[in-house]
Amino acid sequence: MPDLVNQLLFLFQRLDWLSLLDIVLVGLVIFAVLVMVRDTQAMTLLRGVILVVIGLSLLTSLVNLRAFSWLIRNTVPALLFAIPVIFAPEIRRALERLGRAGSGTMLIRQDRNSVLAMQKTIHAIVTAAARLSARQHGALIILQRADNLDDYVRTGVRLHAAVTPELLLQIFYPNTPLHDGAVIVANNQVVAAACVMPLSASGILNRSPERQMGLRHRASLGISEASDAVAVVVSEETGSISIAHGGRMIRRLDSERLENILLAFYRPTQPNADNWLSRLWQRINPNQGLEE
Template sequence: MSIGNFNILGSLADIVDILLVWYVIYKLINLIRGTKAVQLLKGIFVILLVKFISDNLGFNTLSWIMGNIITWGFLAIIIIFQPELRRALEQLGRGKFFSRSGIQEEDDQDKLVEAIVKATDYMAKRRIGALISIERETGMSDYIETGIPLNANISSELLINIFIPNTPLHDGAVIIQKNIVAAAACYLPLSESPFISKELGTRHRAALGISEVTDSVTVIVSEETGNISLTKNGELHRGLQLDAFKSLLENELVTRNKTKPTSSARWNWRGKRNG
């Protein structure tokens, strides 16, 4: 084999090596996204930045302190990131670490939509108030921690039982994370927009508030009217009929249906209410 062929093979090996490293880094970022580990990583970046600056500016004492922090930091990282490392090893053992990423696979996405639509229809007909927020790319772990952890598989029956009046979990929001009901009775931030209609209650304000700080999709069932509403990206779609609601939910949550919602399903919260 000629030297040229060896050079080509070596270059291909380098490219594959770099791509594998970037893929592993990408999967690790997905693994810790939405957890407190993100903030810890920012702290580590600040320490490295301070060490670099102190080395270049001749701040010997500060450089020595940062050097010792970095030296012992490896052990600290293992202790601090123990939950994330354990989860990564579990996924690796199950063969999920290198699987295709996303909010859910299409089957799980369909199951999620069907469960929410069925539960919403049941509660709307009986005027059972509900607030359901579905996590997408922006992590919602901080809000999950304000509620009661469930970590249960999604089902319409579970959602209905949670919001039955005068039960311990009915007051607050349910947060769904990767096809799992992560927690119930969660507190969501209230929107402070002065343009919100005064007839809207706390549920609608909380749904708008979470849509302003995350990319989540949040479903509201009005306890007073039984109307179905949905918030996303700071917008409130009010008074949705069941078919329009399902279509809008599929457009947002099902990968193959990533199309622009129809004008009949799209309502800005500043506009008139439908029904």
């Protein structure tokens, strides 16, 4: 015990501000990696890799296995080159988020007419979502923000029509030509319908209480992971309304909470709007929280 105390004192005596900065930077890198792979399939893989590394380290340090130790020492460095391949989707998503952070938040400066037009569009979407929910008609509405969604618009049927509850109700009426796929709303217009969205590769929905989630919910998470768009989903099975953004989903919303969240995303903001919107997102939904 005294030896351990002396060793700790020796370490603290050698600490300086550069050492502290070094430790903080390493901690931030590890924290960023954990946040990046949180709620993804890569998290399970990362746990497995950590367990294997710990197990091999204990085995080679406790037992004198020369051939096995030589094999591990020469194999582990080569496995490091596989990390970019294994975690490619998460690395790509992190770089995209970093690029979006540098581009600033949309709608920082708006005139009064633009604000009123956006509020009218949001009200029409909320009204349509409430009616679709009451009728249990499935729907997926994507609201474009800063990221361009033209690649997804090309997969659907272009409309360029005004956003009205009646139009959205007609599009998502069962068995009509446009009811499958997503509606993309941009610049206060229904730009296209029947659009194909990327499906989420994360395991968030698999760990939710209702595991049998449809393609609409997976597509809403997928587009929120691939862009900064906001997705509004109406369940065909239960009629519940959900919203997805940034790879997260809030479920079982009523029309008032849905409108508050959408207005928070599209309200004129300051440069630090992203943090403010995140805090507001959590404040609006303190008990239910983000679905895992």
